[in-house]
Amino acid sequence: MATTQAAQQQTLRELMIEEIRDLYDAERQLVKALPKMAKGATSEKLRSLIEAHLEETQGQVKRLEQAFELLQEKPRGKHCAGIAGIIKEGSELLEEDFDGAVLDAGIIAGAQRAEHYEMGAYGSVIAWARSIGEGDVASLLEETLEEEKGADRKLSALAESSINQQAASEKSMPSNGGNGASRTSAAGSKNGSGKRSMAPTPSSKPGRNGSAGRSASRRS
Numbered sequence: 680m681a682t683t684q685a686a687q688q689q690t691l692r693e694l695m696i697e698e699i700r701d702l703y704d705a706e707r708q709l710v711k712a713l714p715k716m717a718k719g720a721t722s723e724k725l726r727s728l729i730e731a732h733l734e735e736t737q738g739q740v741k742r743l744e745q746a747f748e749l750l751q752e753k754p755r756g757k758h759c760a761g762i763a764g765i766i767k768e769g770s771e772l773l774e775e776d777f778d779g780a781v782l783d784a785g786i787i788a789g790a791q792r793a794e795h796y797e798m799g800a801y802g803s804v805i806a807w808a809r810s811i812g813e814g815d816v817a818s819l820l821e822e823t824l825e826e827e828k829g830a831d832r833k834l835s836a837l838a839e840s841s842i843n844q845q846a847a848s849e850k851s852m853p854s855n856g857g858n859g860a861s862r863t864s865a866a867g868s869k870n871g872s873g874k875r876s877m878a879p880t881p882s883s884k885p886g887r888n889g890s891a892g893r894s895a896s897r898r899s
């Protein structure tokens with residue numbers, strides 16, 4: 680079937696290997712960056728979600744090593760400027776004056792940027808692997824793609840079920856000299872699980888007065 684397109688296939692194979700190297704570097708950057716994002720999160724749920732995805736990411740690095748092996752290539756990374764940029768934006772956000780649920784909303788947005796980047800890259804690599812007859816590589820990386828999609832879905836669910844609403848009701852606070860102080864006042868949310876000890880938030884019924892943007896997009 681593939682006899683007439685040998686040269687073309689060789690080229691696509693090389694392109695695929697280059698993208699796999701990019702992903703190998705991207706995943707290893709994320710293994711370093713995700714703990715910092717998890718540490719920055721105020722929501723327990725967000726933190727454990729990121730930590731769970733960190734574990735998956737370590738497995739994804741191993742899967743890419745298996746892919747290199749299947750392709751009889753040395754595992755080698757190629758600097759992924761895309762993920763480097765996304766990580767840089769994320770760490771800049773952590774240094775800004777956002778706190779509590781608002782900061783968490785920002786962390787989720789950054790994490791989802793990373794997931795979407797990865798989903799795009801894995802999607803292409805998998806399609807190329809299939810088209811050049813590397814079905815084993817495709818199936819292997821499909822497991823990773825499913826994990827990325829799962830992480831993205833969980834991040835959306837967490838944002839939409841609680842964090843966005845909580846962030847929307849957070850008032851601006853004077854931040855004289857440090858995030859430490861405002862952290863303490865947001866401590867009510869640290870216990871997570873919807874327990875708001877003393878914050879007089881009228882929004883204890885999520886969804887009813889939901890944000891305008893959301894209800895618009897929900898309507899079918």
Ligand code: FE
Pocket residue numbers: 706709736739797827
């Ligand atoms: Fe990943």
Ligand code: FE
Pocket residue numbers: 701702705758759760761762
């Ligand atoms: Fe890249």
Ligand code: ZN
Pocket residue numbers: 732736793794797826827830
């Ligand atoms: Zn990921």
